[in-house]
Amino acid sequence: MAPQTAPARQNLPADSDSFIGRERDLSDLLRLLDTDRVVTLCGTGGMGKTRLALRVAAHAAASFPDGVWLAALAEASTQWEVTSRIAAALAVAEEPGRDLIETLCDSLSGRRLLLVLDSCDRAAAHVAAVGRILTRHCPEISLLLTAAEPVGADGESVRRVPPLSLPRSDDGGGPAGGEAVRLFLDRAGRAAPARIGDADLPAVAEICRLVEGNPLAIELAAAWTGRLAPALIAEGLAERLAPEAAGPGPRPPVVDTVLDWSHGLLSEPERVLLRRLAVFPDWDLELAERVCSGRRLRDTAVLDLLSALVERSLVGLTGEHRGRVRYRLPGPVRRFAAERLAESGEQDPVHERHCEQMALIVEELGRASVIGRAMPWQERFGNWERVIAEYDNIRAALHWAVSARRVRNGLRMCVGLRPFWVTGYHFSEGERWSGLFLDMPGGPALLRGRALVGRSELAWARHDLGPAVRLAEEGMRIGRENGDNDPVVRALNLLSMIDLRVGAHDRAEERLAETLKMARDSGDLWNEAMALGSQGSLAARQGDPATADTRYKNALMILRGMDHRWGVGITLIARGAVAEDQGDLLAADHSYRQAMDIQRDIGAAPELARCLAGVGRVAHGLGATGQAFDYLSEALMLSHSTGQRIGVSDALASIARVAAAQGLEHDAFRLAGAAVTFREGTGLPPSRRPWPLPEGTGEPGPGLVACWDEGRALSVDAAVALALGVADTARSPRPRPPAPRLAEPPRKALTPREHEIAGLVGEQLSNRAISERLFVAPATVARHIANINRKMGFNSRKQIAAWVSQHDGAV
Template sequence: MAPQTAPARQNLPVESDSLIGRDRDLSDLLRLLEADRVLTLTGADGVGKSRLALRLAAQATALFSDGVWLAALADSATRAEVATRICGALGITEEGRRDPLETLCDALRGRRLLLVLDGVDGVAEHVTEVGARLVASCPEVSLLTTGRASLRIAGETVWRVPPLPVPPSAEGAEPAADGAVRLFLDRARAAVGDYAETPEELAAAKRICRRVDGIPLAVELAAAWAGHLGAEAIDAGLAAALKGAGTGDQRNGHPRSRVLDAVVGWSCSLLSDPERALLRRLSVFPNWCLELAEQVCADAPLAEADVLDLLSALLDRSLITLTGEHQNRVRYRLPGPVREHACARLAESGEQEAVHARHTGRMIALAEDLGGVALSSRAMPWSERYAYWDRAWAEYDNLRAALHWSARQGRVRDGLRICAGLRPLWFTGCRFTEGQEWAAAFLAMDGGSQPAGDDGPGTDALRGKVMVHQAELSWPRNRFDDAAAQAGEGAELCRSAGDLGSVCLAKALLAMLATVRGGTETDPQAHRIADEVLELARSAGDLWHEAIALNVQGALAARTGAFAEAEGRFNTALMIMRGMDHRWGVGTTLTVQGTVAEAQGDVQTADRCYREAMDIHRTIGAFPELAACLAGVGRIAPRLGSVAQAYDYLGESLQLSHTTGQRDGIADALVSIAGVAAGQGMAAESARCAGAASALLENAGGTGPGSPRFPLSVDTTSPGAPGEGRAWWEEGRGLALEEAVELASNVAESGRMPRARPDPSPSSAPPRAALTPREQQIAELVGEGRSNRAIADGLVIAPATVARHVANINRKMGFNSRRQISSWVSRHSVSS
């Protein structure tokens, strides 16, 4: 059976402390979430919108069968980044030929979930577009967003998050009964284990909470100093700080934004000079770990050895927060208002450019480490090699920040170096749109001359390398003409610069493009180019590109029917990849080799290749490749004697492709299920699945690499009565994506179960107990000659639901077609 894992139902972070004073808000908001599909929490900075949204989402999990999912957008800048972050949060993989937003909408159309979009202020226009599309096309998706203002999406409900309630006066109710005071006391106890709640401290706490107008972040910042200052001293300090905060129409005389900034400034004024220096330098990070902070922030007056203690001090003051842990590294971030304050102080300090330059330099090093190791010919344990990918993913927000800074400052070479290094991440992670946009942006910029003392690659070499990588990213998007032009121009620049690895990659792309763009008549040209790549790679001692060239030659040989030659090329490439312990390369080669073996009818070799590749792709999270291998194992399982296992693997492949938004993968699974069903005599189900796959590919433009392997026509299914096969086919073509997936899932589910043997006696009584009342009703309608669509319209149910019932009737009765159901109905009255 295909090994499956129960899907997660949320990706919310673990809360580090308690949420105080929001019980009534949570109760009201939960009721709104049940009734309204778009709920926006608005309010001033520091008022607790994000914390409230996260707690609300956690409590709403039971309302959404497909879970609740958080996409943090605070550091996004473009529409592509917004869509990519949302897709990443949901585990949806970009399709090469489509706008990521279209893939997102298709993937979520049949799912019931809550999407939390936190921190939308900087990209409100893009979030409005994305949100409106999701609401219009995904009827079971709800949105929960946070920002300073509403998004103006149709049907949006806006909830303005108020500050926490504060005592009306010093002589009012018990302080501990007020939300703001309770928060102050809770955080003060966290700062000082034996915090004494004397009457004087409580009275001062009340004044503090009124003074900062109950703004939660301001209360927390004040309470964090309880271990060093008494409440009286904190109150006096805040009073002085707020005198310069300006005036406004708020109840305490100051606009809340100025109050919060004044409180942040007051807290920072109590820090030591090294603590203030570290805080302002940390503002260049969206998030960070200790090692990164030491590498970027350690400069006079800060010693690298002091950074840990200084971070701990800032954490104690609530000026930084923990976000979790990755690769055994604790990660931190600055709360938004604190980061804004620190950014302003960094600009005033005169060291902004130097700190950003160090940050960008570290990101360049990280990207170039990835680019150098990911495709290096040097043998190393796969876990060590893969760690570079994993680290780059952990720092992806910082890599984006460095790209944005380089673009704003016109630092062309820095941007090109990061783009060149991130090629393995963008390609294997299916970030085609984002990678191409960054590459195009920096290639279009003038300048980029090499500074004195810079021992990195030359500018022309960088441009050539990025052009070749841009061509590689164009390939999955079916932009073959663009890819060929980019690869050709890039190859010339790289050859002049002596970058033979990039020349090999460009030539390998051109060999594959020669076949895809021109058909079989260009095969001689493709073979010639592939031979050139192999010779060049061997002369340079480049094992990685030698293996790539062998794979290209193997694919070209298989295309012309030279399967023995193809097998030899693939085996040699595998030997090289295994020698380097490059699992991704091994998995990719095995997948292609399995496809060729399957086409030859060598099912034992195909099964072995698909299974080993499947394990590799599952481990590294390469979901489109994993789905393809699952489908391959499923297709050949009946030829190895296990139909039930075939449906296990095909069912998982279908659901994985559906969950990750891969229409090619869905079509591949549909065709494969159709083939297995046809072998079982399930002619109607087979034809409908194949018809649905045909329509899906036509709508998706699936004519390039990655499209399903088998031809799609009525002839691929078992024939029924004259014209019946065509009718079933057209029914399948008319199904919506969700209906097609449901149909195929039901076919796979029923196919796993043992099929009953039909009673040979024509006069046998119908087993009424075997069929449900609905199945009896549908059997009668089938007997009347009605199509699934007509039955669905009459019963007001989905055609896929009808198809599921028909499949169940066939399974229970041991039938193979609608004709047998009709014949049986004509002999026996199904109705009571």
């Protein structure tokens, strides 16, 4: 099989600390997962639900052949957000024209996996609703949830996470016994190595009893052993937690009391930083410095203060991203810090700074996505990766901007996020946020015009052509009225693509001409390249492949000059499709393979599947049956695992055509019938070639029509399994008679490029030397030479060179 797209089997984070105790809980939960499909770990804050769930998932991996997957839901508050976070964890992309939950069910329906849904409290009812849908439609998945209380999911089995065991006077182990003391000693050993002695063990045991075995409370107390002896820690906690210390009214949770005690030991700058950090789901040092500094806190002091909070177990580490350490507040700590922030009167200013920083990050993404000057691709793509890293922060800022009615900042973020939403397949989420802010009054007209066009692009991506046209025209009108070319040019480009879709070629031509003039007048290289690509598509539809190729080449020249690999990739896919339609298989192969390399690097699964399918179809056209099945099978599996029915349909139809050519007509018709059914479900127009037999073969007989009808009734999982089975049995091509050797130069057999390469082989040039002479990749030269050998009946470069010498001047 073509390499490099084997799916991962888990996304669990690496353990940052040792796991103490819980052996019995672990074994009990593993047995429970063998019998119950929905298990919820409940307990008060700080009880270690998440850590236990992750440890259970890691141990259960062998029982789930399709992996164990974590979706963090602490920031989710709606059913859409729950669904989108689960889909993101599983790398399932939204498909145009379909609800994301349907795509998610399609992707998971035949997979046996464990889905860990962590911190479900904020959206418990929505988690229950999504869980109900998933377990009903996906009989092989299991759910492991964490929440303070049961979420109410169907078939939910609830397991209360108990405190860590405490030392008992009758266990013979003395004060060092019990899981709680073991945890305290482990964490204290990190805070103050070799400081805890045997004489301290009674005080340690007393601390563990006072905090009732709560793991987070134990860690918070142990973190102070570098400054306080265990006896002093026990004394301080006893003042707040001993039964005689209880005042009137309900007693607060133990972990909150310990947090209040620990907070009281902090310096004032540490307290200021801790409460301001509550605005972050997670963060890096640079963000903390920009958002949390200000009155009473210098940015240069943040690093030392943050390090101190880490030492006190109030801040945790989550790993690194692009060389930057990421931090987070444990859930109970963040709630405590948020309460202190509200009490301080700083809540709105800190949220305002947080929102401003997120707006700056996404604006940089928006600029880098379309900026025309040359920029190293890694720098350009780095903005995309930064948005991925900060996406929870960005969502938090969007939520706050909605509640605080900060329309300007909301529109800024929507405009900047447009390329991320479109190319990352977050169409519905982008439409929801854009709609919320566009429905609010106010905001600069320039931002509204750009946001309207951005929303129209999202509607286009979802195949909602009517709304796309209306929004684009309104955004273009506002842009013209305010002298802002950006929404005008983008709207014209989009409207021309819609014209191409509906067959309005004359109108598309007019719009593209205006787009090119405006883009060139303003030096807008991105939109110039996009317009040239659309002109290439228009020329191809009008039956002018030479002009189409010229337009694509010009677009690629601009995009390569910008070092914009994503733009190069999508243009190469379009160029490859045109070359394939024209029968220029080698040119199509060249375009698809170049685009494939780009899409692998970027990680765009739908586009990568299109490239794989294109390479597979071309391989079939060139007679490489085994290679065709390899690439088409990979395209099929990738599309299926990411929930892309369009990709599944295209791959099934292509496999059907290869299978029919191998004499497997009955299975071919079953696959083709399934492909047509799935395509109909996407709302796309019918395929030009519904039958898998070659054009001109005539109508199929009754037996094949019956197979077609069988295929139309297949589920997605069944059709995929059938296709992969057909590919496995038919991958080895049937023996064919050797191609006759041609005595004369085969002007009709070899393409002009093959003639050119044959001549260079005759000059004794290596593949690399030929690639440098012709400005193509060495792998492309190798494919051309293999094709020459196949057509000519040769098996070596020497034979090609001898033939060239024999026909000197005629080749």
